[in-house]
Amino acid sequence: MGEFDLIRRYFQRPVRRAVLGVGDDCALLAPAAGMQLAISSDMLVQGRHFFADVNPRLLGHKALAVNLSDLAASGARPLAFTLALSLPQADEAWISDFSQGLLALADAHECELIGGDTTGGPLNICITVFGEVPAGQALLRSGARAGDEIWVSGQLGDARLALEALLGKITLPPELLAQTRQRLEAPTPRVALGLALRGLASSALDVSDGLLGDLGHILELSGVGATVDSRLTTPLIAASVNPLWATSQFGLDLQQQCTLAGGDDYELCFTAPAQRHAEVLAAGLASGTAVSCIGRIDAKPGLRLLGADGQAMQPLWQSFDHFGVN
Amino acid sequence: MGEFDLIRRYFQRPVRRAVLGVGDDCALLAPAAGMQLAISSDMLVQGRHFFADVNPRLLGHKALAVNLSDLAASGARPLAFTLALSLPQADEAWISDFSQGLLALADAHECELIGGDTTGGPLNICITVFGEVPAGQALLRSGARAGDEIWVSGQLGDARLALEALLGKITLPPELLAQTRQRLEAPTPRVALGLALRGLASSALDVSDGLLGDLGHILELSGVGATVDSRLTTPLIAASVNPLWATSQFGLDLQQQCTLAGGDDYELCFTAPAQRHAEVLAAGLASGTAVSCIGRIDAKPGLRLLGADGQAMQPLWQSFDHFGVN
Secondary structure, three states: HHHHHHHHHOOOOOOOOOOEEEEEEEEEEOOOOOHHHHHHHHEEEEOOOOOOOHHHHHHHHHHHHHHHHHHHHHHHHEEEEEEEEOOOOOOOHHHHHHHHHOOOOOOOOEEEEEEEEEEEEEEEEEEEEEEEEEOOOOOOOOOOOOOOOEEOOOOOOHHHHHOOOOOOOOOOOOOHHHHHHHHOOOOOOOOHHHHOOOOOOEEEEEEEEHHHHHHHHHHHHHHHHHEEEEEHHOOOOOOOOHHHHOOOOOHHHHHHHHHHHOOOEEEEEEEEEHHHHHHHHHHHHOOOOEEEEEEEEEOOEEEEEEEEOOEEEEOOOOOOOOOOOO | OOOHHHHHHHHOOOOOOOEOOOOOEEEEEEEOOEEEEEEEEEEEEOOEEOOOOOOOOHHHHHHHHHHHHHHHHOOOOOEEEEEEEEEEOOHHHHHHHHHHHHHHHHHOOOEEEEEEEEEOOOOEEEEEEEEEEEEEOOOOOOOOOOOOEEEEEEOOHHHHHHHHHHHOOOOOOOHHHHHHHHHOOOOOOOOHHHHOOOOOOOEEEOOOOOHHHHHHHHHHOOOEEEEEEEOOOOOOOOOOHHHHHHHOHHHHHHHHHHHHHHHHHOOEEEEEEEHHHHHHHHHHOOOOEEOOOOOOOEEOOEEEEOOOOOEEEEOOEEEEEEEOOO
């Protein structure tokens, strides 16, 4: 099947929200009056962001999910996206599954595929996503103020735990592996929470490279510091922990490190004034998303981490860097 | 150098036209009142769209040029773009040269880099570009009407000629190779012409996969046919033709096939009512771009090609398909 047939069969659908969709030189999008367009782009590469044998349906989901997560972090409502896809061969079954996973998540968020590109080459998926947000209301990384509380959504570390297991570094009980693998391969973008945090959160971002490193971006851009109490980060591994590895060289350190610096979480980390604590809890409830307060913004620069004993501690891993060592 | 330092050093610059640029989860863009956003995305893969040893400065230029060419074909004025880049290693000299070529063309078109992604992986460049066009004035592929004239900008076939030489299939005299190679590696997006054609052209697209195949998209979406007179396509190879290969198996056929189906031209092919012939010529003059009338739109479906003798002929090559044979 040729490039154009491929696009037509799996990716071209009638236009709903855009002015013009797939099939011309450009798509046309018209944000509503008073709205700004929030734009983000993420590239997923085989062997770096996913395994060669990943389920293509899950990969389609994840490729869009990580982009929707950026919209969520900006408090933007999804509108549309473009898909550029480099494929080693035109494997129709694979493409069909990939498009189903992709478009199911797109439909769930009323986010329309409006254009893109396909080519031959090593497997690479690049999505650029568009959302809208009322002018001046986007959540930024730069708005944290001393005294604000620091929050995270959902549960951190699951994805990294699954990754360690899939890489053969640890062994997980099957049920825990299935559960964490789902979080690695099909993360849930926190779009509803992002919308509920408009006008409430003072800063926000999505945790893709690990909590501490990503929180560092908020601190840097806001010109503040922070104290994070690792005892308040959501417990990652419940009673189901396999005693074999809980007592291994990884042990409790692994739990802590996955939570604080694991990466691939696609949860939101955000700050809000302490006096609005109850409103944040209500926003979590209203959006069906668990939220946990894990620390506080300080005027003093730097990121301080309190360990199990309430004393300052050093995390073992650094944040994920795509040109770094891990 | 890590990912974030890399972005900061080579790709992060003060925001000028966007509301928010590189460095947050999303960039923010606000089209002016009454404007629609034209969006296009192109992915360039090593070994498929460029050679591994291509000059990175030219590659930076071309990666943006092919995207600006899509804006030109829509009659949109460039505003901004995102860049997603997968690199085998963080080669700082390469990145520096690439960014210079990229940003020089961006500056020439006042098109701002507002966000993106970098990762490790096989070399892959994905740019999504944003332009603005007054609501309802975008040039589409679907507007050609019987009786319209068919036009192309500039000169077709140069890029393919250079490619054939670089692949060792033909030998070109050094001067001609240098000239055509420049067209292959650093195409000129016809942005000014696209703007001048607003309200004048009835349809338009950019020629990236070869004239006849791309014109076919206009015919299909407009529900019309066409007659193209190959004698009117701009002569590609002047008196400088190397007699060695002019008489080879490629010979005159090569000239014709490069022109009609070569690909990678990034010229505009467009239609306009015949009675506006002089206005099209004036638009070409005003935008400093050569334009040639090469045929006419017919009510009868199908694409008819007239050869050197004025009789119907069949082109030897088909249009470029990224999953096809060439």
